[in-house]
Amino acid sequence: MSDPTVRRTTIPGLLVVDLPIHGDARGWFKENWQRAKMTGLGLPDFGPVQHSVAHNGRAGVTRGIHAEPWDKFVSIVHGKAFGAWVDLREGPTFGTVHTEELDERTAVFVPRGVGNSYQTLVEDTVYSYLVNDHWSPDAAYTMLNLADDTVAIPWPIPLADAEISEKDKTHPTLAHVTPVAPPxxxxxxxxxxxxxxxxxxxxxxxxxxxxxxxxxxxxxxxxxxxxxxxxxxxxxxxxxxxxxxxxxxxxxxxxxxxxxxxxxxxxxxxxxxxxxxxxxxxxxxxxxxxxxxxxxxxxxxxxxxxxxxxxxxxxxxxxxxxxxxxxxxxxxxxxxxxxxxxxxxxxxxxxxxxxxxxxxxxxxxxxxxxxxxxxxxxxxxxxxxxxxxxxxxxxxxxxxxxxxxxxxxxxxxxxxxxxxxxxxxxxxxxxxxxxxxxxxxxxxxxxxxxxxxxxxxxxxxxxxx
The missing domain is CATH 3.40.50.720 (NAD(P)-binding Rossmann-like Domain)
Known part of the structure; x- marks a missing residue:
């Protein structure tokens, strides 16, 4: 079995992981998270404590740009999505953008303070999230407007045609975002x-x-x-x-x-x-x-x-x-x-x-x-x-x-x-x-x-x- 590979991005700590998939007539198999291999390639040993799975039935479902107060390992169980990440942390890379198309062969490690958003490109897309803190309704998020002109994310499906929650439409622009303080x-x-x-x-x-x-x-x-x-x-x-x-x-x-x-x-x-x-x-x-x-x-x-x-x-x-x-x-x-x-x-x-x-x-x-x-x-x-x-x-x-x-x-x-x-x-x-x-x-x-x-x-x- 071949090993995954890791690619660095222009956002410090944001890492893209290319996952080998092995299949035959019965279907396919992949090691979605393999601690020894991935930490050996430079991923942080971030200690996930919760695994969540989300399903979107339609193409064009677009999640708001949220910077959560935990580290996150995101992968695709089934389907295809467009990912956009914006560095919302204090420092010289504040506002830096990275985009990537994700499928079953791709995962991304998202450090806390980096805003992340995903847009489904096909029907019945299923996401997997590993996080190193328990989700809480009281958790404080830093958020950015999907349509912000400063970061100018090239959404494959125009936001006018996308499925977006009303709450995500009202997030502030980058000029009004308070940068996430370092831990x-x-x-x-x-x-x-x-x-x-x-x-x-x-x-x-x-x-x-x-x-x-x-x-x-x-x-x-x-x-x-x-x-x-x-x-x-x-x-x-x-x-x-x-x-x-x-x-x-x-x-x-x-x-x-x-x-x-x-x-x-x-x-x-x-x-x-x-x-x-x-x-x-x-x-x-x-x-x-x-x-x-x-x-x-x-x-x-x-x-x-x-x-x-x-x-x-x-x-x-x-x-x-x-x-x-x-x-x-x-x-x-x-x-x-x-x-x-x-x-x-x-x-x-x-x-x-x-x-x-x-x-x-x-x-x-x-x-x-x-x-x-x-x-x-x-x-x-x-x-x-x-x-x-x-x-x-x-x-x-x-x-x-x-x-x-x-x-x-x-x-x-x-x-x-x-x-x-x-x-x-x-x-x-x-x-x-x-x-x-x-x-x-x-x-x-x-x-x-x-x-x-x-x-x-x-x-x-x-x-x-």
Whole structure:
């Protein structure tokens, strides 16, 4: 059996699919929707949830130009029709037109916000629609007049002779159409050091604070209105690694990092949005030289175990990017800013030298997120850190002292055991090696920053307290 082929059009995202038909004396057969083949050819894995079939008995029946709030896969079960599509989305292609004659061998993927209309060319034409949201009488449509002179659709059967509903005759002209706004991108944890950078990096992103959506409350996640949301970026997490070893902290860590993330992954399945979630080097025990994305999870701490549980939940979402990172540095309090502050105040710190890894700057992490979303990279797990030789915390502290004009020998290297001796509270086990392999993200075309280059730039741009 031959495979379908896909043709692009002048309207971004509007794809025409040529379907092979196989027949004999008994009739014919076709694969109307074949997920593996069609997504492999570039169709979105749009997750249809409803299949509808419509029949028109007469030739000339013409449906109004409607831009629905969902993606749509339209094909002909029997007959022949003329299709016309108009881009009604905000942007430079607003008003762009594509027309195509459809029969049993042709299907079209129509992205949300693109107006679509069909005119039957023969009697007894039957349409098939796959959509990725349930039809509702309350759904808001953007509509365009069939006879609009601006788009000038060349209807094979003149509209004066066509069968058109009275409602469709009264739709506005293009000059009076309000363009369809792009689907929303939500950033959870917007107040954190990563969340702030994500909002600045992702076009049109809307940040949500914990007061607006508390990830630790699965019921709040389930009740949240995700209508019109295409991407949810979860930068919220419980990150108090040592406090997570306490009874209260353990509950909080699992609530935010596992239970809440599971609810978010479930919402991604139900509502069909892309889920971006950030993982941690703590999901590994740090006994290997380096880790790749599909290494078995083996956390040694409560925090790491809660993050690992969240990771597993995220993979259930069909459209997900799980970004695993380590040693994150952004604006606000972090290891680098603390070392720079100590250097300037004349404090000589003791820093562990038996934990090895690489820094990750929030600007780089946000850029990698934007890259994956913008390029449509395959969904899955990606390691994202800086490049360069892995270093210990003590070596990084020395470099911070050096770059800020202070004597690096003021940093005293100690072992983790020496550093934690005499601690008054619980101390979580740390991975001895937090080196993540970057091959997979680099193969998508993204080039992470070298950590020493990034460290220099960070210190030069740091706002001193």
């Amino acid at each position: 929303r991108t939500l950033v959870l944890g917007a107040g954190g050091q990563l969340g702030q950078v994500l909002i600045d990096t992702l076009p049109g992103a809307v940040g949500l604070s914990r007061d607006e959506l508390d990830l630790a409350d699965p019921a709040a996640v389930e009740a949240f209105d995700f209508t019109g949301v295409d991407v949810v970026v979860n930068a919220a997490a419980y990150t108090a690694v040592d406090a997570a070893e306490t009874e209260e902290g353990r509950r909080s860590a699992w609530a935010a990092n596992a239970n809440g993330v599971t609810a978010l992954a479930r919402a991604a399945v139900v509502h069909g949005f892309t889920l971006v979630h950030y993982s941690s080097d703590y999901v590994f025990d740090g006994t290997q030289d380096s880790y790749v994305e599909d290494d078995p999870l083996c956390a040694a701490s409560v925090y790491g175990a809660s993050k690992a549980a969240g990771d597993l939940a995220v993979t259930v979402a069909p459209r997900h990017y799980l970004i695993r990172t380590s040693w994150v540095v952004g604006q606000g309090k972090n290891f680098v800013s603390t070392m720079a502050d100590l250097a300037e105040r004349g404090v000589d710190p003791r820093v562990v030298d038996d934990q090895v890894g690489r820094l990750t700057f929030t600007t780089d992490l946000a850029a990698a997120t934007s890259h994956l979303l913008a390029t449509g990279a395959p969904y899955g797990t990606y390691d994202v850190t800086s490049t360069g030789d892995p270093t210990s915390w003590a070596d990084l502290a020395r470099k911070v002292f050096e770059l800020t004009g202070h004597d690096p020998d003021r940093v005293a290297p100690v072992t983790t055991q020496e550093y934690t001796a005499g601690a008054t509270g619980p101390v979580a086990p740390r991975p001895a090696r937090s080196v993540l392999d970057l091959t997979k993200i680099q193969e998508t075309g993204f080039a992470p920053v070298d950590q020493m280059t990034g460290l220099t730039a960070y210190l030069e741009g740091r706002t001193k307290p």
